[in-house]
Amino acid sequence: MKQPALSQTPGTLALRRDDAEQLAARFKLLSDPGRVQIVYALLESGELRVGEIAGTVEASESATSHQLRQLRLAGLVRANRVGREVRYRIADSHVRLLLDVAVEHYLHDHGDHR
Amino acid sequence: MKQPALSQTPGTLALRRDDAEQLAARFKLLSDPGRVQIVYALLESGELRVGEIAGTVEASESATSHQLRQLRLAGLVRANRVGREVRYRIADSHVRLLLDVAVEHYLHDHGDHR
DNA sequence: TGTACATATGAGCATATGTTCATGTATTGT
DNA sequence: ACAATACATGAACATATGCTCATATGTACA
Numbered sequence: 001m002k003q004p005a006l007s008q009t010p011g012t013l014a015l016r017r018d019d020a021e022q023l024a025a026r027f028k029l030l031s032d033p034g035r036v037q038i039v040y041a042l043l044e045s046g047e048l049r050v051g052e053i054a055g056t057v058e059a060s061e062s063a064t065s066h067q068l069r070q071l072r073l074a075g076l077v078r079a080n081r082v083g084r085e086v087r088y089r090i091a092d093s094h095v096r097l098l099l100d101v102a103v104e105h106y107l108h109d110h111g112d113h114r
Numbered sequence: 115m116k117q118p119a120l121s122q123t124p125g126t127l128a129l130r131r132d133d134a135e136q137l138a139a140r141f142k143l144l145s146d147p148g149r150v151q152i153v154y155a156l157l158e159s160g161e162l163r164v165g166e167i168a169g170t171v172e173a174s175e176s177a178t179s180h181q182l183r184q185l186r187l188a189g190l191v192r193a194n195r196v197g198r199e200v201r202y203r204i205a206d207s208h209v210r211l212l213l214d215v216a217v218e219h220y221l222h223d224h225g226d227h228r
Numbered sequence: 229t230g231t232a233c234a235t236a237t238g239a240g241c242a243t244a245t246g247t248t249c250a251t252g253t254a255t256t257g258t
Numbered sequence: 259a260c261a262a263t264a265c266a267t268g269a270a271c272a273t274a275t276g277c278t279c280a281t282a283t284g285t286a287c288a
Contacts, residue, residue: 049234050234050235050236061236062237064235065235065236065237066237068236069236069237081235083234084232085233086234086235086236
């Protein structure tokens with residue numbers, strides 16, 4: 001058997017606060033342009049050193065490292081050291097789909113609304 | 115013919131800052147638990163009054179209204195007045211998929227990482 | 229062991245975000 | 259016209275976020 005898809009308070013179809021927080025946390029990871037660029041770059045390249053990422057994203061190495069830390073702590077990317085370098089790669093198989101869907105989203109409907 | 119999927123700086127596969135900002139902005143809308151709950155509730159119910167939404171989400175009507183404003187300005191929801199009430203509904207067909215993917219994401223892999 | 233290189237991390241700071249509280253606007257009913 | 263209802267909005271404020279700068283850690287090489 002499977003567990004229920006989402007924790008469900010009987011009698012309501014509403015999303016529990018708990019679940020909403022988890023979901024929001026996931027989205028929050030991708031709510032920063034720098035992190036989106038990092039994730040995208042890793043999806044494209046498979047594996048990159050911190051320096052390369054910083055270069056691609058045009059951010060300082062420190063800022064990049066801080067961003068990578070967040071992604072790492074959230075389990076979205078994984079790091080492995082090779083000599084003095086640290087190489088990062090995507091660790092979460094769902095991110096690609098999530099980004100793809102968002103790209104579609106972005107392409108179809110954008111503009112200002114009242 | 116179709117336009118290129120994403121603005122592409124020739125010679126690089128990297129996501130342009132511009133595009134990254136657009137994508138991040140979309141994710142940012144769903145990066146707040148309250149807004150996730152609102153969107154979820156609207157996806158479930160089709161159409162809801164502000165008061166109902168506030169009740170469901172257990173937030174003040176003012177806070178809810180502020181959140182709805184963001185979603186509305188971003189074109190994610192649409193409002194229509196009926197008497198003194200204002201009814202909101204999802205205006206962006208892609209949101210459902212985005213949330214669904216995130217839910218899958220959330221169900222499969224969560225926990226703490228080093 | 230000492231130095232250079234690659235990355236990580238903490239503190240501090242400026243800005244962004246979400247809430248509340250007060251007030252404004254639209255609509256209905258008396 | 260007046261009061262009540264439903265929602266929107268602006269200002270103020272507390273907290274969160276992401277950056278820089280300084281410093282720490284880990285690795286390679288002389």
